[in-house]
Amino acid sequence: xxxxxxxxxxxxxxxxxxxxxxxxxxxxxxxxxxxxxxxxxxxxxxxxxxxxxxxxxxxxxxxxxxxxxxxxxxxxxxxxxxxxxxxxxxxxxxxxxxxxxxxxxxxxxxxxxxxxx
Amino acid sequence: xxxxxxxxxxxxxxxxxxxxxxxxxxxxxxxxxxxxxxxxxxxxxxxxxxxxxxxxxxxxxxxxxxxxxxxxxxxxxxxxxxxxxxxxxxxxxxxxxxxxxxxxxxxxxx
Numbered sequence: 001x002x003x004x005x006x007x008x009x010x011x012x013x014x015x016x017x018x019x020x021x022x023x024x025x026x027x028x029x030x031x032x033x034x035x036x037x038x039x040x041x042x043x044x045x046x047x048x049x050x051x052x053x054x055x056x057x058x059x060x061x062x063x064x065x066x067x068x069x070x071x072x073x074x075x076x077x078x079x080x081x082x083x084x085x086x087x088x089x090x091x092x093x094x095x096x097x098x099x100x101x102x103x104x105x106x107x108x109x110x111x112x113x114x115x116x117x
Numbered sequence: 118x119x120x121x122x123x124x125x126x127x128x129x130x131x132x133x134x135x136x137x138x139x140x141x142x143x144x145x146x147x148x149x150x151x152x153x154x155x156x157x158x159x160x161x162x163x164x165x166x167x168x169x170x171x172x173x174x175x176x177x178x179x180x181x182x183x184x185x186x187x188x189x190x191x192x193x194x195x196x197x198x199x200x201x202x203x204x205x206x207x208x209x210x211x212x213x214x215x216x217x218x219x220x221x222x223x224x225x226x227x
Contacts, residue, residue: 001162033215042205042217043160092159094215103148103165106207106215110159 002027002095004109012115013083020079021112023093028073031096033106034066038089046091049076083116090114123206123218131226136193138221140206141186147209149182149189154203154220163191163204196225 003026013019023032034046046066047055055068069077080087090111099105124139140149148167152160166173166182166189173180179192193200203222207215 004159006159042219043207043215044217045214048214094160099165103167104209104213105150105162105165107162108152108160 001099001105002029002097002107004093004095004107006093006109006112008112009110010113010115012117015084015116017083018079018081019083019114020077021091021093021114023076023078023109025074025095027097029095029097030073031104032070032076033094033096034068034076034078035092035094035108036089037092037111043092046078080114083114085116088114088116123204123221125221126219127222127224129224129226130196132196132198134196136196136200136223136225138191138204138206138223140189140191140218142189142206142208142218143187144210146184147211147213149180150207150209150215151178151180151189151191152205152207154205156202160205193223196223198225198227201225 005024007022032049035043037043045058046061047057049055049068049070051070051073067079090113092108092111094106094108096104096106122141150165151163154160164175164180166180177194182189203220205217205220207217
């Protein structure tokens with residue numbers, strides 16, 4: 001498994017501002033992912049972040065709105081830019097590791113609860 | 118759209134009873150994973166079942182997979198108040214990405 005931490009754990013922001021969320025993992029991993037979970041909903045993948053390459057965004061998510069950095073194998077950031085109340089969600093990072101089941105498993109950080117006023 | 122559909126959306130049972138949650142999906146998969154989420158916190162990985170496996174156990178958890186019906190179930194035996202959470206299934210297919218179902222909100226009443 002992997003131990004993942006996120007900062008901040010929660011924040012309340014004004015519309016039009018930006019927030020950068022940090023994700024730190026306790027071991028080197030190739031694949032890191034960012035998800036959004038809107039209130040009462042399931043998780044939706046925003047992008048995949050591999051070290052040394054540009055993040056790959058899913059349909060409906062763009063780099064200008066959600067720029068991602070991946071400077072090394074243990075760290076990534078997600079910025080939510082020019083926020084609006086619709087961006088109020090929990091943002092989670094996850095990492096992929098080779099698990100006991102003999103396949104890749106994803107482990108998640110505790111999430112960042114964002115409220116935009 | 119989401120790959121997985123979970124049933125029921127909400128389940129409320131008495132402590133000590135068994136809880137069964139079901140997940141259906143639409144396309145072929147490499148594996149299916151179950152997660153637990155407490156009160157909007159991060160997800161805890163519970164169990165992974167490969168597409169060539171039919172049943173898997175972990176403590177009080179039992180997961181079954183029927184690829185012919187494209188469905189999976191999660192059984193929690195002898196439920197406890199601490200099992201109160203949302204449970205999500207997530208499938209991994211050819212694109213090697215996790216696709217989550219809508220989740221089941223489980224409430225264990227003391």
